[in-house]
Amino acid sequence: MKAFKYNILSIASMLLPLLCLYSCIVVEDEPFDNSNKGNFEALWKIMDEHYCFFDYKKQELGVDWNEVHVRYAAQVNEDMKREQLFEVLCNMLAELKDGHVNLSAAFDYGRNWSFFEEYPQNYNDSIVQLYLGRDYRIASGLKYKLLEDNIGYVRCETFVDGVGDGNVSFMLDYLASCSGLIIDVRGNSGGEITRAHTLASHFTNEKVLIGYYSHKTGKGHKDFSKPVAEYLEPATDGYRWQKPVIVLTNRECYSACNDFVKCMKQCPDVTILGDHTGGGSGMPFNSEIPNGWGVRYSAVVFYDAEMNQTEFGIDPDIFVQMSGTDTEQNLDTYIETARKMMASE
Amino acid sequence: MIIQNMLRLFTFHISLLTFVFCAFSQGNESGDDFIPVNKEVKHSTVFGVMGMNEVYDSYISPYAFNDGVDFRVQRETARMTKLWGGRVSNQSFIDVNVSSDLMTEGGPEWYTAGLRYGQGWLYNFHDCNVVNPAEHSARKWNYAAGLQASGYLGGVYYDRSGNNPGQIKFDVTVNATGILAYTIHRRKHRPIVLSYQLTFPLMGIAFSPNYGQSYYEIFELDNNDHNAVFVNTFNMPSNRHRFLVDIPIRRGELRLGYDVQINQAKINNLEYYNHSIDFVIGFTKYFTRR
Incomplete structure (x- = not known):
C-alpha cells in the first residue's frame, strides 16, 4: 500500500511540472481581425514597435506617431472600400517621408518617393x-x-x-x-x-x-x-x-x-x-497586416x-x-x- | 507578473523535489533490488505522418501560420547501462522534421526544417525497466526519469523577399525527461506496452538575433548583440510528449502513437513557437550487443 502511494505521488509530481509549463506557453500578441479597423491598427502597431526613425522624424518633420494614430483612426470605418482603406493607410505611412516604407497589395504599391519626385532629375x-x-x-x-x-x-x-x-x-x-x-x-x-x-x-x-x-x-x-x-x-x-x-x-x-x-x-x-x-x-524589414498586404519599414539605422x-x-x-x-x-x-x-x- | 512567475518557479521546483524525494526514498527501501545489466538494445524508427503544425515567429511576422503540413522521422536507440547498479538506461535519438504553413490561402508560404539529436540517461526507479518492460520487469507500471543533452539545428523561411525572410534556430540544452510505461499482459501473446515520455529543457544556450537585428549585421558585419542567449525552462518553455503503443508482431513490434512537440522561446524580446502534432507509425526491434 505504501509503495502504491509512493508510485502515485511520484507519477503525479512528474506530471505537475507539465501543468506549470503549459501555464507559461508563448502566444502571439492579440491578433487584429481582418476588418478595416483591424488592418489599420495592425499597421500602426507594426510601425510603432519596429520602425527605427521615429525620434529623427519627430525632430525633422514633427511627426508624432500617437497623434498620427488619432488623426487617421478617425478616417477609417467599416464601410470603406478596399482601395479607400489602402489610400488612407498609405497616407498615414507617407507622413514618415521614407522611401523604404511601403504598403504592397496586388493592385497597387504604396510609396512616398518625394525624395526625388519633388526635385529636378538632373539626368537624361x-x-x-x-x-x-x-x-x-x-x-x-x-x-x-x-x-x-x-x-x-x-x-x-x-x-x-x-x-x-x-x-x-x-x-x-x-x-x-x-x-x-x-x-x-x-x-x-x-x-x-x-x-x-x-x-x-x-x-x-x-x-x-x-x-x-x-x-x-x-x-x-x-x-x-x-x-x-x-x-x-x-x-x-x-x-x-x-x-x-x-x-x-x-x-x-x-x-x-x-x-x-x-x-x-x-x-x-x-x-x-x-x-x-x-x-x-535604414535597412528595411518586411511584415504584413491581416488582409495579406505587405508592409516594408526601416528597421536598422x-x-x-x-x-x-x-x-x-x-x-x-x-x-x-x-x-x-x-x-x-x-x-x-x-x-x-x-x-x-x-x-x- | 513577477509574482506569477515566482509562483510558477516555486511550484515547479517543489514538484521536482517531491518527485526526486519520493523516487529515491522508495528506492532506498528496496535498495537491494538488482537489475542485471542488459545487453539488449532497442532500435526504433517512426515516421510522423498526417501531422499538423503551427508556427509563429515575431521576428518575421506578427501572425501565426497554421494551415500547414508536417512530416517527421525519428530514430531512437535505448538500452540499459551498468551505471548505478544497472538502473540507468540510455536513450539516444535523432528527430528530423519538415513542415510548411500558410497564413492565408494563396498567400506566401512558411517553411520549417530542423534536426534534433539527443542523448539521455534515465534512472529506472525501484525494479523498473523502461527499455523492455514486457520482458524484464514484473511490474505493470514502469517509470524512469533523468537528464538529456540535446542539440537542435534548423530554421524557418518565409517565402517573401526582404532582409528578414527567415530565422536560424540553434540550441544546445540540458533537458529533464521522464518515461512512464504500462504493460498490458495477454494470454498466449506477448504483452502490449503503452508508454508516455515527457521532455522539457532545464537550461542551455540558444542562438537568436536581437529584436531588430539583421542577419547581415551578424554574419557580414560580425556584430554580435546577445545572440548566444542563456535559456531555461521559463524563457524556453518547450515540452515534447510522446504517447506510444508497442504491439508485438513476430520478432519485432509495431509502434503507433502521437508525437506532440511544443517548441517555444521568448528571448531578446522576440517570441517564437512551433507546435506540432504527428501521428507516428514505425517499428521497434531488439538486438543483443556483443
Missing part, C-alpha cells in the same frame, strides 16, 4: 547613351567606356546585379591607362549593400571608418543598441584604383546607392559631384562617419545642376564638369 538617359555609344563594355551591370579625353566613364544603374571583385577588377584593368574615373550612379535606387561595398572597396588602400549602425532592441521608440562602428576594408582580390575619381549623384541615389556615396566620401582622391542624394539609410543621419541624403562636395543649354546641345553638364575638373588636375 538619351544624352548619357550618346556618351556611351554602342561600343561600351558591361561587367555584371557596370557599363564602362574610355572617353576621348582619356577619362574612364562607368555607369552604375543599380546594385541589384551581382557585382563581384572580378567584375570590378576587369573593368579597372581595362581603364588603367585613364587619367581619372567618373562613376555615374545617378538614378541608382539601391539593391544589395554588400555589392555597393564591393565596388567601393576598390577605391581605398586602407581600412576606413564609413559610419555606425544601431538596431532596435525592443518595442520602445528609444530602444536601440549601442552604435557600432562600420569599416570599409580595401579589396584584396584584384586591382585597386589609385587615380582621381568623381562620383556623379542626383536625388534618385537611394538606399544602397546612398551607402555607396557615404563610403566613397571616405575614400582618398574621391569627389562627389552633382545633387544631394535621396537618402534611405545607419549613420555616417561623424554619426550624422543620412536618411535624408548626403550633400555632394560640388553642387551641380543640369544646364538647359547643355541639354539642348546633347551635353550632360555633370559629365562635362567632371571632365573639365579631371583635365585641370
Whole structure:
C-alpha cells in the first residue's frame, strides 16, 4: 500500500511540472481581425514597435506617431472600400517621408518617393547613351567606356546585379591607362549593400571608418543598441584604383546607392559631384497586416562617419545642376564638369 | 507578473523535489533490488505522418501560420547501462522534421526544417525497466526519469523577399525527461506496452538575433548583440510528449502513437513557437550487443 502511494505521488509530481509549463506557453500578441479597423491598427502597431526613425522624424518633420494614430483612426470605418482603406493607410505611412516604407497589395504599391519626385532629375538617359555609344563594355551591370579625353566613364544603374571583385577588377584593368574615373550612379535606387561595398572597396588602400549602425532592441521608440562602428576594408582580390575619381549623384541615389556615396566620401582622391542624394539609410524589414498586404519599414539605422543621419541624403562636395543649354546641345553638364575638373588636375 | 512567475518557479521546483524525494526514498527501501545489466538494445524508427503544425515567429511576422503540413522521422536507440547498479538506461535519438504553413490561402508560404539529436540517461526507479518492460520487469507500471543533452539545428523561411525572410534556430540544452510505461499482459501473446515520455529543457544556450537585428549585421558585419542567449525552462518553455503503443508482431513490434512537440522561446524580446502534432507509425526491434 505504501509503495502504491509512493508510485502515485511520484507519477503525479512528474506530471505537475507539465501543468506549470503549459501555464507559461508563448502566444502571439492579440491578433487584429481582418476588418478595416483591424488592418489599420495592425499597421500602426507594426510601425510603432519596429520602425527605427521615429525620434529623427519627430525632430525633422514633427511627426508624432500617437497623434498620427488619432488623426487617421478617425478616417477609417467599416464601410470603406478596399482601395479607400489602402489610400488612407498609405497616407498615414507617407507622413514618415521614407522611401523604404511601403504598403504592397496586388493592385497597387504604396510609396512616398518625394525624395526625388519633388526635385529636378538632373539626368537624361538619351544624352548619357550618346556618351556611351554602342561600343561600351558591361561587367555584371557596370557599363564602362574610355572617353576621348582619356577619362574612364562607368555607369552604375543599380546594385541589384551581382557585382563581384572580378567584375570590378576587369573593368579597372581595362581603364588603367585613364587619367581619372567618373562613376555615374545617378538614378541608382539601391539593391544589395554588400555589392555597393564591393565596388567601393576598390577605391581605398586602407581600412576606413564609413559610419555606425544601431538596431532596435525592443518595442520602445528609444530602444536601440549601442552604435557600432562600420569599416570599409580595401579589396584584396584584384586591382585597386589609385587615380582621381568623381562620383556623379542626383536625388534618385537611394538606399544602397546612398551607402555607396557615404563610403566613397571616405575614400582618398574621391569627389562627389552633382545633387544631394535621396537618402534611405535604414535597412528595411518586411511584415504584413491581416488582409495579406505587405508592409516594408526601416528597421536598422545607419549613420555616417561623424554619426550624422543620412536618411535624408548626403550633400555632394560640388553642387551641380543640369544646364538647359547643355541639354539642348546633347551635353550632360555633370559629365562635362567632371571632365573639365579631371583635365585641370 | 513577477509574482506569477515566482509562483510558477516555486511550484515547479517543489514538484521536482517531491518527485526526486519520493523516487529515491522508495528506492532506498528496496535498495537491494538488482537489475542485471542488459545487453539488449532497442532500435526504433517512426515516421510522423498526417501531422499538423503551427508556427509563429515575431521576428518575421506578427501572425501565426497554421494551415500547414508536417512530416517527421525519428530514430531512437535505448538500452540499459551498468551505471548505478544497472538502473540507468540510455536513450539516444535523432528527430528530423519538415513542415510548411500558410497564413492565408494563396498567400506566401512558411517553411520549417530542423534536426534534433539527443542523448539521455534515465534512472529506472525501484525494479523498473523502461527499455523492455514486457520482458524484464514484473511490474505493470514502469517509470524512469533523468537528464538529456540535446542539440537542435534548423530554421524557418518565409517565402517573401526582404532582409528578414527567415530565422536560424540553434540550441544546445540540458533537458529533464521522464518515461512512464504500462504493460498490458495477454494470454498466449506477448504483452502490449503503452508508454508516455515527457521532455522539457532545464537550461542551455540558444542562438537568436536581437529584436531588430539583421542577419547581415551578424554574419557580414560580425556584430554580435546577445545572440548566444542563456535559456531555461521559463524563457524556453518547450515540452515534447510522446504517447506510444508497442504491439508485438513476430520478432519485432509495431509502434503507433502521437508525437506532440511544443517548441517555444521568448528571448531578446522576440517570441517564437512551433507546435506540432504527428501521428507516428514505425517499428521497434531488439538486438543483443556483443
